[in-house]
Amino acid sequence: MRQSNAATATIVFFILAPGIVAGLVPWLITDWALPTVSPYFAGFQIGLGAVIIAGSLFLLIDSFTRLVTEGNGTPMPWMPTTRMVVRGAYRYFRNPMYVGVIGVILAQAILFGSVTLLLYGTGVWLVFHLFVVLAEEPGLRRSYGDAYGAYSAGVPRWLPRIPPPSGAS
Numbered sequence: 593m594r595q596s597n598a599a600t601a602t603i604v605f606f607i608l609a610p611g612i613v614a615g616l617v618p619w620l621i622t623d624w625a626l627p628t629v630s631p632y633f634a635g636f637q638i639g640l641g642a643v644i645i646a647g648s649l650f651l652l653i654d655s656f657t658r659l660v661t662e663g664n665g666t667p668m669p670w671m672p673t674t675r676m677v678v679r680g681a682y683r684y685f686r687n688p689m690y691v692g693v694i695g696v697i698l699a700q701a702i703l704f705g706s707v708t709l710l711l712y713g714t715g716v717w718l719v720f721h722l723f724v725v726l727a728e729e730p731g732l733r734r735s736y737g738d739a740y741g742a743y744s745a746g747v748p749r750w751l752p753r754i755p756p757p758s759g760a761s
Contacts, residue, residue: 598660598671605668606656610689613716614696618709627705641703648695654680655688669731676736678743684752686744690720724749 618624629637656667658680663673667689681688697713700706732740747753 595660595664598664598666601668601671602656602660602666605666606652609667610652610693610696614693614700617712618697618700618704621709621712622700622704622706624700624704626703629705637702637705641699644695644699644702648692648699651681651688651695652692655682655692658682669728672731672735676732676739676743678747681752683747684754686747686749687720687724690717690724691750694720721750 626634626638658677659665659667659673662679663675663677665671665673665675685691694713694717697709697716701709701713729744732744736743
């Protein structure tokens with residue numbers, strides 16, 4: 593796949609998938625209205641939410657970019673990578689894109705003080721987990737064989753291992 597085609601498809605997918613799941617739906621739930629709380633707590637709430645959103649967006653953008661530049665493909669299952677990506681955040685945990693999306697949703701739940709958004713984020717994580725375990729990982733095992741088996745044995749699925757396991761670079 594040409595890198596320019598993969599990049600274009602990835603940008604469109606980024607806008608549609610994370611944009612809807614972590615942008616549009618949270619906006620529909622919260623109307624992005626900040627709750628009325630004490631000014632002291634509001635500063636903490638806004639600061640924490642902003643830091644988590646920034647880190648999560650960095651994680652998302654970096655992971656999407658690596659799939660194009662290092663994996664020679666896209667994050668879309670119907671346009672997969674031709675090379676396994678094990679650098680960047682992929683050294684620390686196997687699903688940085690999903691973690692980034694959940695991070696943005698969690699940050700918005702904090703920022704907007706929304707229990708409903710927290711429950712939505714939990715449901716999104718459950719769907720991601722089932723997809724990863726039932727579809728994505730078996731497909732990666734078929735595509736990359738023993739290399740993926742060794743990678744998944746040494747790199748955790750959701751929570752990062754710091755420092756990364758030896759041989760994960």
